[in-house]
């Protein structure tokens with residue numbers, strides 16, 4: 001449980017007008033974030049809590065399909081990137097000089113790290129029965145162009161999952177499992193209804209990549225949705241005139257969205273660059289096929305903030321709110337509040353106790369509303385006397401009386 005009397009941050013009286021995105025203003029007002037510089041934010045405790053809640057949902061769903069969590073280094077060496085011929089070809093790199101004669105790179109993605117890492121553990125076809133690893137790691141991109149406040153982040157948190165397969169058939173089976181896991185993630189984050197599965201340009205390695213795009217009217221991508229089969233297409237792959245890649249229809253509508261995850265078919269490019277292969281049942285050397293599945297976790301947080309907010313407040317899905325209960329303590333009834341908080345914690349609820357002195361009730365109730373904690377409890381003289389407390393759901397105007 002968290003005691004606000006010991007909490008070093010304060011909410012702001014009004015939302016600062018700093019950008020065209022209201023959610024950023026709300027996040028600044030409600031003690032969630034502070035800006036370090038353009039496109040770089042410091043996370044305060046409640047934003048960190050939302051982040052951890054999202055990570056836990058993602059972790060649970062990926063572990064359920066037998067992906068294993070690792071944490072790879074942020075720095076990687078020049079030799080690995082030269083092997084894949086990306087040292088000079090990727091233009092968004094943060095390159096670092098170290099000890100005068102050695103160059104390093106702050107990783108914008110981890111293929112050059114994960115492939116040599118797994119080299120030690122993959123030898124035979126038996127090792128590829130179930131071979132996928134994922135991580136939550138900060139990525140760096142030296143973006144020159146700042147197109148949108150959230151799109152072009154220079155430092156951001158990604159969940160990247162890499163899978164290794166004997167052949168395309170195995171990969172297709174695993175692809176469907178990951179897709180299913182991601183559907184569950186978006187359902188648990190309450191954005192599934194407005195999230196589209198879209199085809200996008202495949203870049204260097206394949207004809208198409210795949211994305212989930214969440215509908216948001218202010219954001220960066222125009223998605224073309226086929227009116228006949230509902231297949232979504234990123235505008236990168238729509239040549240004039242539109243023609244559906246699935247059913248060849250010419251009829252479409254344009255929907256504004258923000259990308260929340262993508263998948264890249266890496267094929268054999270990275271495995272071959274690092275001589276990662278396996279021996280089959282006949283002891284013959286074979287190529288390994290790799291895929292990469294990303295979720296921009298920090299981007300997803302901003303998408304969720306923007307998606308759920310209303311004219312006045314941030315609103316969180318209960319599954320990721322910074323806490324489930326906020327107990328307002330009036331006068332010296334902390335012991336009673338504690339008793340209640342312990343009971344809630346034994347039921348796996350997370351509790352904030354507003355025990356700040358010299359802060360009037362109205363301010364405490366306002367702060368509770370501002371950070372949007374789903375359940376509010378008031379413990380005061382009046383309620384203690386009668387052996388009950390006030391309980392109010394955040395999205396309801398009714399106060400319920402409950403007994404201890």
Ligand SMILES: [Zn+2]
Pocket residue numbers: 226227228229230231244245246247248249
């Ligand atoms: Zn179609």
